[in-house]
Amino acid sequence: MLSRSDVEHVALLARLGLTEAELMLMEGQLNHTLEQFRVLAELDTEAIPPTAQVIELENILRADVPGPSLSAEEALAGAPERMGDAFVVPLVVDAGEG
Amino acid sequence: MTPSPDLTRLFAREMAAGLYAGEFTSVELLEVHLSRARAQDRALHAWVSFDEEGARSAARAADARLTEARRRGPEAVVELPRLLGIPVALKDLVVTRGQPSTAGSRILSGYRGAYDAHIAERIFAAGGVVPGKTNMDEFAMGSSTEHSAWGPTANPWDLDRVPGGSSGGSAAAVAAFHVPVSIGTDTGGSVRQPAGLTGVVGIKPTYGRVSRYGIVAFASSLDQVGAFGRDVRDAAALLQAISGRDERDSTSSPLPVPDYVGSLPDDDDLAAAALKGARLGVPREYFVPGMEPGVEARVRDAVAALAAAGAEIVDVSLPHTDYGLATYYIIAPAEASANLARYDGIRYGRSVRGGDVLADYLATRGEGFGAEVKRRIMLGTYALSAGYYDAYYVKAQKVRTLIAGDFAAAWAAGVDAIVAPTSPTVAFRLGARLDDPVAMYLADTCTLPVNVAGLPGMSIPCGLSEGLPVGLQLIGRPWDEERLFRIGRAYEAVTAGAEWRRLEPSNLAALDDPGSPTPAQRLAKARAA
Numbered sequence: 001m002l003s004r005s006d007v008e009h010v011a012l013l014a015r016l017g018l019t020e021a022e023l024m025l026m027e028g029q030l031n032h033t034l035e036q037f038r039v040l041a042e043l044d045t046e047a048i049p050p051t052a053q054v055i056e057l058e059n060i061l062r063a064d065v066p067g068p069s070l071s072a073e074e075a076l077a078g079a080p081e082r083m084g085d086a087f088v089v090p091l092v093v094d095a096g097e098g
Numbered sequence: 099m100t101p102s103p104d105l106t107r108l109f110a111r112e113m114a115a116g117l118y119a120g121e122f123t124s125v126e127l128l129e130v131h132l133s134r135a136r137a138q139d140r141a142l143h144a145w146v147s148f149d150e151e152g153a154r155s156a157a158r159a160a161d162a163r164l165t166e167a168r169r170r171g172p173e174a175v176v177e178l179p180r181l182l183g184i185p186v187a188l189k190d191l192v193v194t195r196g197q198p199s200t201a202g203s204r205i206l207s208g209y210r211g212a213y214d215a216h217i218a219e220r221i222f223a224a225g226g227v228v229p230g231k232t233n234m235d236e237f238a239m240g241s242s243t244e245h246s247a248w249g250p251t252a253n254p255w256d257l258d259r260v261p262g263g264s265s266g267g268s269a270a271a272v273a274a275f276h277v278p279v280s281i282g283t284d285t286g287g288s289v290r291q292p293a294g295l296t297g298v299v300g301i302k303p304t305y306g307r308v309s310r311y312g313i314v315a316f317a318s319s320l321d322q323v324g325a326f327g328r329d330v331r332d333a334a335a336l337l338q339a340i341s342g343r344d345e346r347d348s349t350s351s352p353l354p355v356p357d358y359v360g361s362l363p364d365d366d367d368l369a370a371a372a373l374k375g376a377r378l379g380v381p382r383e384y385f386v387p388g389m390e391p392g393v394e395a396r397v398r399d400a401v402a403a404l405a406a407a408g409a410e411i412v413d414v415s416l417p418h419t420d421y422g423l424a425t426y427y428i429i430a431p432a433e434a435s436a437n438l439a440r441y442d443g444i445r446y447g448r449s450v451r452g453g454d455v456l457a458d459y460l461a462t463r464g465e466g467f468g469a470e471v472k473r474r475i476m477l478g479t480y481a482l483s484a485g486y487y488d489a490y491y492v493k494a495q496k497v498r499t500l501i502a503g504d505f506a507a508a509w510a511a512g513v514d515a516i517v518a519p520t521s522p523t524v525a526f527r528l529g530a531r532l533d534d535p536v537a538m539y540l541a542d543t544c545t546l547p548v549n550v551a552g553l554p555g556m557s558i559p560c561g562l563s564e565g566l567p568v569g570l571q572l573i574g575r576p577w578d579e580e581r582l583f584r585i586g587r588a589y590e591a592v593t594a595g596a597e598w599r600r601l602e603p604s605n606l607a608a609l610d611d612p613g614s615p616t617p618a619q620r621l622a623k624a625r626a627a
Binding site: 002007010011013014015016017018019022025026029030032033034036037039040041043045048049050051052053054055057060061062070074075077078079080081087088089090091092 | 209210212213304305306319345348349351418420421423424425427428435439443444445446447448449451452454455456458459460461463464465467469472473475476477479480483490492493494495496497498499500502535536539550551552576
């Protein structure tokens with residue numbers, strides 16, 4: 001069972017800002033969905049290898065040669081905020097003024 | 099003067115034949131479809147955006163290619179691509195240069211593509227004409243198209259019902275004759291289930307058959323691009339046009355793509371011969387409790403028709419079917435929670451400032467994502483979090499091995515294809531499952547094991563129950579789309595005389611009523627009741 005504080009913790013991990021009403025609804029719905037997952041415990045999978053992907057393709061690499069890519073202008077075209085040829089990001093490191 | 103026939107009622111291959119013969123132009127074909135789509139969009143809401151200018155320019159270019167080929171002679175006309183001049187709708191998660199692609203989400207409102215998706219490049223190069231993009235559940239998470247940030251789409255058979263999802267707009271647009279063919283994506287049933295619920299054909303090929311480059315990602319080990327058409331040959335032709343290796347998607351397969359369309363006879367007797375000696379497995383676990391009796395009856399009728407035409411029907415067991423739902427709803431949300439981390443409000447898309455970097459993320463994602471997307475991100479984040487990773491994610495990956503093994507055992511026993519229902523019910527009412535996520539998830543119970551195993555699957559219409567379409571699902575061996583098409587085409591041939599085949603969606607006339615409520619109004623009314 002997920003408690004209210006578990007739900008808040010997961011929302012923070014997921015970087016989702018949830019309202020009070022959303023948190024309440026989410027707690028009930030997540031627990032109801034997780035209950036459906038308990039059915040998997042019926043299966044003994046001790047000796048079963050996990051499957052991450054289903055087709056037999058390995059190490060598909062392209063040739064290591066330069067090719068055309070988006071220009072800076074194209075890559076920045078959707079940026080909410082830009083400065084010259086750069087995306088503007090929020091301050092993550094304190095510049096330590098003074 | 100005889101009234102001109104309604105061009106929208108033609109199959110795509112008939113439109114192509116008319117274009118080759120010069121009976122009408124691609125511009126004329128586009129205009130008749132566009133005006134229909136525009137006029138009915140209030141009542142149906144199959145579309146998120148139109149690109150009339152781009153479509154008209156593509157149609158003019160197609161007409162120029164047609165004129166030039168006719169001038170050079172019949173050999174030049176025969177070599178033209180099948181899609182040349184044909185309207186093709188794209189689901190709103192296919193990125194195209196300079197055009198909006200929102201994936202049904204507020205977080206991508208205003209976003210315009212910086213490049214063309216691989217499949218868009220292929221469609222444009224073949225001369226396909228894209229009138230616009232179709233509605234979908236946000237980030238393809240849903241089974242009803244009600245989780246679109248832009249409001250729901252209605253079902254042309256009953257405007258108070260859902261068209262299925264997540265590719266509900268693409269399915270409804272084909273069913274309502276807005277386009278002859280369209281593109282969808284299928285992560286757990288999102289092409290097959292809406293095809294079944296709207297009475298059209300929908301093919302999800304083998305994982306790896308079509309490049310996802312430029313497709314907004316949901317769950318990367320499950321996502322595959324698919325095609326809708328009003329019959330098997332049209333759906334096969336569109337899949338043919340988009341299939342094959344693309345080095346920009348490392349999961350795209352280098353295997354050669356067979357000539358799907360060339361192996362599908364136009365003659366019904368020749369087509370039906372594909373069933374002689376075919377071994378078709380009917381999995382007992384797919385006739386689940388809770389399946390509507392009318393749906394089961396139509397599927398059993400279809401199996402009987404296949405048997406009468408010479409197919410050998412064998413009972414098969416896929417014993418881990420009941421675990422498919424839980425397996426899928428751990429793996430898909432886990433992958434989605436990682437894929438959707440990219441929506442950070444910095445590089446593109448909606449951005450809401452909160453004061454510092456954490457507050458920016460919380461506000462951007464909290465305001466940008468809808469309820470179902472938040473639920474899946476929460477579920478996936480939890481399943482991947484420290485202490486729960488083994489219990490949920492690794493466990494689900496192990497059960498994935500068992501589910502894939504069920505199908506492998508059927509193939510090893512000599513089964514050529516599996517025949518099953520597409521969905522346990524006909525189209526449900528708008529709003530009926532919106533407040534109960536688990537009930538919504540059950541809509542995909544017959545389709546999601548196919549994605550978990552990476553197999554090709556197709557839904558074809560097999561009649562009506564209570565006046566609503568029922569889908570027959572054909573599931574194939576890896577890379578064996580060709581056989582699914584041949585069996586599907588054979589089923590069409592042996593049921594060519596059936597009365598239900600001649601019926602058009604029963605609510606088409608209401609779509610032309612300018613006073614008809616919008617699907618959003620119908621949903622609001624259903625929820626208030």
